[in-house]
Amino acid sequence: MDSVRFDEAPRIASTKIIVAGGFGVGKTTLVGAVSEIVPLRTEALVTTESVGIDDMDSTPDKATTTVAMDFGRITLSNDLVLYLFGTPGQRRFWFMWDDLIRGAVDAIVIVDTGRLEDSFSVVDYFEAKKLPFIVAINEFDGGQRYTPDQIREALAISPGIPIMTIDARERESAKHALIRVAEFALEQLTATSRIESA
């Protein structure tokens, strides 16, 4: 059996970036724009009891609910695969977030300026978990335009956290957001650990 070796750390073969935001904000669109596969869907089963009583009026007592996550894959090199997980950001799904963000390096919070209130809880969550994240404002055609500064003030986002505008449908735009969040994660790590960039 190929057991774990303790004398040397095995080379990490896969990693993930979390793509968070409210329903319909463009998470799966962004994942699909850069993924090399059509986004797949996986589901976690939860009982409504653990989900909480709000927003669940439509399901019977003790029903089991599935929470769906759409994800994509990017092969970055012959020995590293990146997965992008798009996940619902509502507070009632936080119980599964602890499992999902374990091992994540960073996250992108997609914001729809028409529904800023959907983004509060996600921002709070990542700040509490100290997971590096950036805010990406998805600019839909005809959507109401706000400046990043207005969004920062409205969502009470700390000054150091990058805010950018994206078009989640565009591959280059999605790619740029992934690069930005990875750069930010590296900056954060370097600032706290004093590792010199190679």
Added chain:
Amino acid sequence: MGIDPPDAPVADVDDGDSIHVASIVRPYALTKGRTAPRVDLPVEATIEVVSAEKVGDDIGRSILDLCAAQNPSVAEIAAQLRQPLGVTRVLLADLVDVGAVSVRATLTDRATDRQRHDLIERTLRGLRAL
């Protein structure tokens, strides 16, 4: 975690605003009611086949076929099997236990800053080259 075998219709919540109720066959029948895997299996962890001879059951062989083709992640295996993540993890843990598959390394809580740094740099290199 409040994960239980389902005994009622499920509401399928997707990235759009629609919610619909679907019916699924008790998935945890496949795991004989077990809900907790004995091996750490992050959703992004990729799986490779070690020895295909040690698996006799149908579901185990289905998983091995998937793994032999492409070294998929835990999440991809769940999606392909059309099983919830929890069920898939229990089934995969069984295959790890008998030495049929192994789990490739991912970032863990025990990782050093150096390991994190190296991983992010490899990620950035790959993204910039896309």
